[in-house]
Amino acid sequence: MTASALSVHTGVLDKAARGERLNAAEIEALYHLPLPDVAAVAHGLRLQRRDPQLVSFLIDRNINYTNICNVGCNFCAFYRTRRQDDSYTLDHEQISHKIRELEEVGGTRILLQGGVNPELGLDYYTSLLRHVKANHPTIRIDAFSPEEVLFMEKTFGLSLDELLDTLIEAGLDGLPGAGGEILEDDVRAKAAPARIRSADWFRIIDAAQRKGLYTISTMVIGFGETYAQRTAHLLQIREQQDRAHAQYQGNGFSGFAMWTLQTEHTRLHGKAPGATAHEYLQQLAIARIALDNVPNIQASWPAQGFKVAQAALYYGANDLGSTMLEENVVSAAAGHDRHRVTVRELIRIAVDAGFTPVIRNSRFEIIERPDVDAYLQRTAANPEADRAVGAG
Numbered sequence: 001m002t003a004s005a006l007s008v009h010t011g012v013l014d015k016a017a018r019g020e021r022l023n024a025a026e027i028e029a030l031y032h033l034p035l036p037d038v039a040a041v042a043h044g045l046r047l048q049r050r051d052p053q054l055v056s057f058l059i060d061r062n063i064n065y066t067n068i069c070n071v072g073c074n075f076c077a078f079y080r081t082r083r084q085d086d087s088y089t090l091d092h093e094q095i096s097h098k099i100r101e102l103e104e105v106g107g108t109r110i111l112l113q114g115g116v117n118p119e120l121g122l123d124y125y126t127s128l129l130r131h132v133k134a135n136h137p138t139i140r141i142d143a144f145s146p147e148e149v150l151f152m153e154k155t156f157g158l159s160l161d162e163l164l165d166t167l168i169e170a171g172l173d174g175l176p177g178a179g180g181e182i183l184e185d186d187v188r189a190k191a192a193p194a195r196i197r198s199a200d201w202f203r204i205i206d207a208a209q210r211k212g213l214y215t216i217s218t219m220v221i222g223f224g225e226t227y228a229q230r231t232a233h234l235l236q237i238r239e240q241q242d243r244a245h246a247q248y249q250g251n252g253f254s255g256f257a258m259w260t261l262q263t264e265h266t267r268l269h270g271k272a273p274g275a276t277a278h279e280y281l282q283q284l285a286i287a288r289i290a291l292d293n294v295p296n297i298q299a300s301w302p303a304q305g306f307k308v309a310q311a312a313l314y315y316g317a318n319d320l321g322s323t324m325l326e327e328n329v330v331s332a333a334a335g336h337d338r339h340r341v342t343v344r345e346l347i348r349i350a351v352d353a354g355f356t357p358v359i360r361n362s363r364f365e366i367i368e369r370p371d372v373d374a375y376l377q378r379t380a381a382n383p384e385a386d387r388a389v390g391a392g
């Protein structure tokens, strides 16, 4: 490294370590610095911004209510056309059955998302929300990506405000920020020509935050995007968070989740570079540094595996996401069935990495400090033991 490069290196990292906000050029410079140095700053900021001892996670379940979708993203192996034999749309009882399984293990939230199914009317969504609220009153419903909301807005003749009010009245608690990928339209247009554009994604998220709904920010790397495009993605999230904090009584993104593109069974296989574990950890650390106003950064075990997710706790992450119980979208694209984890496994990942695990709700509020010894004494060969502890 030359003397001038060393001075840039030291200057940017020192500024970041002092907790000062970095501009676009400084964030982009981080991609060219040694990862251990960037990681050390990111971990230091994580220790300052969140309780240094704690790693949190959520007991929840993903429910994909339909796999019929007319958007046809090139990176998606989950969606089906309605004529395909394995297309489905779940009814109320099928969804209740899944929620009862979640309740049995002490879960508190469902993440209810699906494809853009042109056969569904507004009544499907509102009656589903009402059914869940009436029959599972302790379960929070975080539902529908901005893509699904855009479809409803275009199809049902309601303004965005009217639509969100209707969904909230029916029981919607949060609007997860799925579909963020890279919020630069050049990247989106190549990966998924019919995908929601970034302006609509932010317009819908902004309205959700204005109405007090839970949201998180997301990012997927590996489309072949440039460092400048990744930086622009992070800066847009930071700007939205500033706006939400200033205007919506602090109701911005509760956290940030990112993972790497999975292409194994998709049309992008062999056409997009994907991202290695090194790139994932680098991007995570840079996100922790750049997003100085987003408190919680999640490690992603469904895409990265448990071991990389555990390492991520030293690259800026303070949270292990959630149990999911069922994840179909990332695992379909990746061609693996890594779609569920027990409470015991998440506890073990946190403890072995040197942290104290806590169970949170979807707003990242701690709701339980589990008895770590009780969990760890139980053998992985006895999943029923996990259930018993999880329900307690």
Ligand code: SF4
Pocket (backbone or CB within 6 Å): 069, 070, 071, 072, 073, 076, 077, 078, 079, 114, 115, 116, 147
């Ligand atoms: S990612 Fe979502 S919107 Fe795109 S094809 Fe898959 S289900 Fe449809």
